[in-house]
Amino acid sequence: MRISQLSAESGVPIPTIKYYLREGLLPAGEQTAATRAEYGPSHLRRLRLIRALLEVGRLPVAAIRRVIEAVEDEDLPVHTMLGTAHYALGAAPEPDAGDDDLREARQTVDELIAGLGWTVTPLAPTRDELARALVTLKRLGMPAGQADLLPYAASAMRLAHDHEMSRIPFDGPREVAVETLVICTVLYGRVLDVFRRLAQESESARILGAT
Amino acid sequence: MRISQLSAESGVPIPTIKYYLREGLLPAGEQTAATRAEYGPSHLRRLRLIRALLEVGRLPVAAIRRVIEAVEDEDLPVHTMLGTAHYALGAAPEPDAGDDDLREARQTVDELIAGLGWTVTPLAPTRDELARALVTLKRLGMPAGQADLLPYAASAMRLAHDHEMSRIPFDGPREVAVETLVICTVLYGRVLDVFRRLAQESESARILGAT
DNA sequence: CCTGTTTGGATAGCATGGCTATCCATTAGC
DNA sequence: GCTAATGGATAGCCATGCTATCCAAACAGG
Numbered sequence: 001m002r003i004s005q006l007s008a009e010s011g012v013p014i015p016t017i018k019y020y021l022r023e024g025l026l027p028a029g030e031q032t033a034a035t036r037a038e039y040g041p042s043h044l045r046r047l048r049l050i051r052a053l054l055e056v057g058r059l060p061v062a063a064i065r066r067v068i069e070a071v072e073d074e075d076l077p078v079h080t081m082l083g084t085a086h087y088a089l090g091a092a093p094e095p096d097a098g099d100d101d102l103r104e105a106r107q108t109v110d111e112l113i114a115g116l117g118w119t120v121t122p123l124a125p126t127r128d129e130l131a132r133a134l135v136t137l138k139r140l141g142m143p144a145g146q147a148d149l150l151p152y153a154a155s156a157m158r159l160a161h162d163h164e165m166s167r168i169p170f171d172g173p174r175e176v177a178v179e180t181l182v183i184c185t186v187l188y189g190r191v192l193d194v195f196r197r198l199a200q201e202s203e204s205a206r207i208l209g210a211t
Numbered sequence: 212m213r214i215s216q217l218s219a220e221s222g223v224p225i226p227t228i229k230y231y232l233r234e235g236l237l238p239a240g241e242q243t244a245a246t247r248a249e250y251g252p253s254h255l256r257r258l259r260l261i262r263a264l265l266e267v268g269r270l271p272v273a274a275i276r277r278v279i280e281a282v283e284d285e286d287l288p289v290h291t292m293l294g295t296a297h298y299a300l301g302a303a304p305e306p307d308a309g310d311d312d313l314r315e316a317r318q319t320v321d322e323l324i325a326g327l328g329w330t331v332t333p334l335a336p337t338r339d340e341l342a343r344a345l346v347t348l349k350r351l352g353m354p355a356g357q358a359d360l361l362p363y364a365a366s367a368m369r370l371a372h373d374h375e376m377s378r379i380p381f382d383g384p385r386e387v388a389v390e391t392l393v394i395c396t397v398l399y400g401r402v403l404d405v406f407r408r409l410a411q412e413s414e415s416a417r418i419l420g421a422t
Numbered sequence: 423c424c425t426g427t428t429t430g431g432a433t434a435g436c437a438t439g440g441c442t443a444t445c446c447a448t449t450a451g452c
Numbered sequence: 453g454c455t456a457a458t459g460g461a462t463a464g465c466c467a468t469g470c471t472a473t474c475c476a477a478a479c480a481g482g
Contacts, residue, residue, distance in 0.1 A: 003429070015471050018431080023469095035429045035477045048351055054469090056347050060271070061469070079419040086408060120411035126412065128407040136263050137398050141256075142391070143403070151374055152399065155366040156406035157413075163362055164407075165414035180353070181415075185408060187348050188363065191355070192407075193400055194341045195367035196375075197297060200396060201337070202329035202368075203376035208290040214458070228444050229460080234440095246448045246458045263442090273441070428479080435472070442465070450456080 001039045003029070010047045014134035017047070023052050027072075049179060057186035063088045067182060070173045078174060083121075085178045088183055093125045094132070101138065113148065116153055164188065189207055212250045214240070221258045226260070228259045235276055236261050238283075261295065262389060268397035270313045278393060282386045289385060294332075296389045300396055305343070312349065316342035325359065327364055 003092045020026040026046055029037030053059045055066075067090035070081050109131045113120050120127070137144045163183045168177055237257055240248030264270045264278075266415045279298035281292050320342045324331055331338070348355045375395045379388055396411040 009216060014429095016469085020472060021430095022432090029430095031430090033429090033478065035431085036479080037430070039271055045352075052347050056344055061479080065251050068221045080413055082274055082415050085413060086412060090405070090408065097394040113409065115280070118409060119410050119416040120409050124409070127409050130402065130409070133267055133401045133405065136267050136276055137394070137402075140259055140263055140394055140398070142394055142398075144399075147400065148374065149406075151370060152403050153406050153410070157371060157410040159362060159366060160407055160410035160414050161295060163359065165411055165418060168415075170418065173402055181411070183348070183353055184409060185352055187344055187351070187353075188355075188386050189404055189407065190217070191341065191348075191360065192363050192367060192403065193359075194337055194344065195364050196371055196400065196403070197301065197337050197396060198324065198329060198335070198341070199364070199368040199371035200376060201294060201297060201331050201335060204293050204379075204392075205378060207381065224442080227440085230441060230460095233461090240459095244449070244457090244458095246460085247450075248459070378465095424482090428481095429477085433472100433474085436470085438468085438470105440466090442463100444463080445461085447460095449482090450457080450479100451453105452455085 001041075001043070003039065004037045006043060006047065006058065009044055010051070012047055012051065020047070020050060023061055025061065025068060049183070053076060053182070053186060056190055057089075059089065059186070067178070071178045078170065080103070081174060081178060082181055083124075084191075085182060086185065087125050089182065090126055090129050094130055099135075101135045102128075102131055105138070107136040112149060112153070116157070118157075159192070161186075212252075212254070214248070214250065215248045217254055217258065217301070221255055221262070223262065231258070231261060234272055235278060236272065248283070260394070264397060267401050268300075270300065270410070278389065282389050287379065289388065292385060292389060293392055294335075295392060298336050301337055301340050302343075304339055310346075312346045313339075313342055316345040316349070319345060323360060323364070327368070329368075338383055370399075370403070378403065 001009075003014055003017060006012075007017055012020075017026065018067070021028060026043060029039040029043065031037050050064060053064050054061070067085045070076060070084035070088070076084065106128060109127050110122070113127070123160075134144055167184070168180050171176055212220075214225055214228060217223075218228055221228075223231075228237065232239060237254060240250040242248050261275060264275050265272070278296045281287060281295035281299070285294070287295065318338060320338050321333070326339070345355055378395070379391050381388055387404065
């Protein structure tokens, strides 16, 4: 498959495909001559993944590249690879360390995770991400206590355990495992977000008796 | 309070505050003279809300403006105001109508919402947002059926009903109601998202027996 | 074999979004 | 009265995600 076919089948313009190649999101095709390269179905698949993460997941290109680099680093054990890919999905960690509120929130998060019995490395940037959200809630005058957070943690664990991690093919090729994880995380994340807004609208209609 | 104090207390630089004023995110202060305006605690509050939506919620400025316009349009009944604000939180609706997959997904969404007995206007852009996510999942080779979606809908409704809409002060001033709704939706949305990733990491560690 | 089209690769440019910098007349406050 | 701050306006900056233009090599049809 040449670049024009790749473009036609994916709906992504050729210059954009070239951009993704430059940015390392898409591996180079197999060079058959100086001005000829062959692309396969894996490229088409990758291209669709990129577009999904960009458009539905709203991930920046740099984050997608980090995900892809984790896949392509063959030395990483699978759990580490999934972790690396996973962390790339989060917000970029801001290095504003000297903040008492943040430290306190971080401790709340650590205690919460320990209390839940979850196995999460203490280094996970996700912990700080949650801490930052808690600080923001507090500053907006809606501090979140354990009682507020636990239902969210419980729902998250139920979904992750019953419907997400159980469908990851850990025994297959590594790139399929990451791809599935990333799709589950990002796309079902969006699905959940939209359902939540739909549920809120429905509740609002019920409470306010509107049409 | 003058602009310099507003800046000092909020941590937002003065030129940025002026930018928000220009963009209509922040109402003008009370003019006390040609080159003097007085800002109150409501401005500080609004400023914190803007930053939260921008930084934690990653909403574009245009979306924030739509939320704020809904609040300030006194003619809107409360449910409509909440709806308008709510829709601004979603992705901008893309007008690519001629797509069979999308129409089919949209119908799936409509049936799903009807089946759940939720009260959501047929015009809600949220429906299309969900439909688009379903199309993307299908194109990535992971089509989502009713069985895949229902747990997400159930979790969303449980959270919305038990922990979100019940805390909205519908009887208070309208801007407080919207503000609370927006904060609940956006910030707890982020909290839920992060919890889900933490839960996934924990499950991955459990399954793969990693540290 | 010749000619027009396509390809890969490189470089530069563009549009949008979210600020940031500069200027200037006015005026509070000493 | 003098100085520094203020409000208002205009223009510029930077990052991101593309898009446009070139160019030499090479394939394909005649």
